[in-house]
């Protein structure tokens with residue numbers, strides 16, 4: 135857009151659709167449909183030029199990839215495209231020169247000065263005329279004479295210190311004027327001001343010194359009295375540095391001049407003063423070096439009028455002294471005296487004509503001499519050169535168009551300049567990226583298998599390698615428990631393994647993610663880099679989140695310990711260590727009590743029992759430890775017990791019965807059982823009694839066990855029909871029915887429980903045996919019955935009977951889920967309704983997991 139404006143300002147393109155562009159001419163130019171709009175300068179620094187009538191020129195300068203400094207490169211090219219149908223009319227060549235001039239001007243406006251570039255530049259391909267010669271040889275004077283205007287600084291010493299690119303534009307009518315490129319839109323009609331501006335502009339670059347600069351000044355002159363030409367005035371070649379000049383100036387000037395004239399498209403105007411020996415001519419010397427055949431060198435002899443009397447330049451002008459391809463042209467410019475007297479150019483030209491016509495030596499050459507003739511010869515030659523170069527120009531233009539079209543498609547669509555547009559574009563790119571990533575996953579693109587590989591193979595394999603069994607082995611748990619302070623419900627957390635696993639997963643995802651970024655954002659290198667960085671950053675960020683989430687899961691899972699787990703621990707502890715020492719020898723009382731409390735707490739017994747008004751925690755703990763000790767002792771004595779007993783359940787029911795202060799405890803048993811010991815132990819702590827109904831054959835042994843345990847006073851043994859016997863007991867506080875008994879269902883239904891508070895334990899629920907199922911005999915509305923199954927032993931159903939209001943008052947707002955909170959975390963109790971298994975989770979306070987649990 136900026137360039138378009140610039141070009142408009144310069145008159146290269148028209149902002150009015152009907153007004154023809156300066157590029158309009160007799161050329162048929164190929165419209166580029168795909169480039170019919172201007173490009174955003176956000177993308178690159180180039181613009182499109184053209185008018186509405188199908189004529190298009192693209193000017194490209196320093197196409198710099200602003201997105202990626204690392205991939206910066208330049209294309210310095212100007213294109214005025216012409217297809218093969220270049221039709222030249224009667225005035226075709228003149229227009230062609232005019233067009234070339236304008237293209238050159240476009241080049242200069244856009245910075246194409248033919249400097250070093252990776253690509254050939256159009257400027258280099260367009261013909262230009264460079265004026266070379268020694269200092270004060272009359273170069274500027276020749277230029278002035280060709281233009282017919284007095285506008286260049288002249289004088290003795292070094293005057294031209296910067297290249298002057300002079301473009302002559304013939305206009306049909308109107309006042310002649312000049313324009314500098316560095317002063318756009320300012321028209322100079324006073325050519326004295328032009329001269330001053332050249333001096334000032336030179337000084338601006340070099341300072342008021344005798345230094346030189348390679349930066350050209352661009353000047354355009356519009357006049358009905360000029361031919362279309364582009365001329366370059368160059369500083370004069372010198373042999374020695376004068377005061378104020380560095381020694382290097384001699385070489386610098388030569389290099390600058392050489393840089394212009396060695397280009398094959400440069401026509402060399404070699405200026406030699408006639409009043410010096412041609413053998414010393416700097417112009418001839420350097421032009422012969424770059425153009426040995428003289429194919430593009432025009433010899434111009436100045437200062438003929440200043441030759442010594444008796445000498446003439448005929449031999450040179452006739453090409454006998456030094457032969458060039460093109461005939462020598464002699465000119466007589468204004469002398470310094472003429473300049474001082476302000477002799478105008480018209481008079482000077484007239485006098486020059488008269489000089490050649492009236493001077494006897496030159497009269498036969500008069501028609502081929504003079505500035506006017508020089509201008510025409512140059513213009514004609516330029517036309518010829520342009521004509522011969524059109525095919526090359528055309529192919530260069532077409533090639534450049536193709537290159538630029540490819541570049542444009544690589545750059546992609548124009549980038550919006552407003553924030554909303556940019557956001558939309560970014561979203562589009564992200565969407566495309568997302569799509570590409572999906573394509574990787576769907577197998578449309580390569581690399582998705584890596585992601586699947588992570589989750590399908592690597593993750594499961596990694597999980598297998600974690601050796602959970604080893605971690606969860608009772609040996610390991612025992613070791614951890616022993617080394618830690620008692621039972622810790624969150625013991626097992628193979629966190630390191632998880633961490634390593636997640637790390638490797640995320641690293642593997644990175645490959646396809648980056649591939650997707652690359653695929654989608656090829657056009658935008660710096661955006662690609664940014665998106666890539668953002669993606670990696672996100673992965674890094676998500677890595678932490680993933681770690682946290684996974685570790686939370688690990689925490690939760692490691693806190694997932696069933697009652698069964700705790701139930702096994704005392705057994706296992708007992709097995710470990712020195713088998714000759716009992717559990718009670720190895721651990722002191724307070725330690726064992728702590729274990730018991732933790733067990734009861736974690737097992738939820740307290741919660742269950744606290745539904746009753748009176749719960750005696752100390753009594754429960756004591757009963758638990760008593761039972762543990764009694765069973766342990768007896769187990770060592772009796773092999774059959776070791777095989778048949780239900781490990782752990784006895785401590786549980788003993789603690790439950792003792793904690794709820796059961797006075798009347800009834801057990802219906804089918805074998806000599808540790809449960810009898812457990813209930814008797816409970817009765818001892820509550821001051822109650824145990825009625826043990828059992829088959830006659832086992833009475834003696836059972837009695838012996840109880841007697842040996844010192845519990846004789848607490849137990850009444852009854853034999854006979856259990857149903858009949860049960861009917862004699864009412865308000866039973868705690869009952870345990872061994873469901874191995876064939877009549878267990880009937881027995882359960884006959885129990886006369888204490889409606890105020892009672893617990894019925896249906897033990898050994900094997901082989902589809904059913905427990906009470908909540909059908910409590912004589913149950914009234916005000917009685918609340920809760921039944922839970924525990925995976926204790928072979929299956930244990932616990933039915934709690936109490937007054938409704940008491941239970942409801944105690945139930946918290948989470949219904950069946952009781953929660954215990956503390957500062958750091960909270961416990962969540964869940965009962966699997968199918969299995970009756972109770973699950974205990976400890977979760978951090980900040981996390982809600984109820985929605986994630988399968989219950």
Ligand SMILES: Nc1nc2c(ncn2[C@@H]2O[C@H](COP(=O)(O)OP(=O)(O)OP(=O)(O)O)[C@@H](O)[C@H]2O)c(=O)[nH]1
Pocket residue numbers: 267268269270271272273274275276287288289290291292293294368369370371436437438439440465466467468469470471473
């Ligand atoms: N009599 C006479 N004087 C000339 C002629 N050509 C140039 N001069 C004078 O020679 C002096 C130098 O001329 P310039 O045109 O400035 O020479 P130049 O080569 O451009 O000088 P630099 O740019 O400084 O290298 C000026 O005073 C001109 O008036 C000529 O044909 N005849």
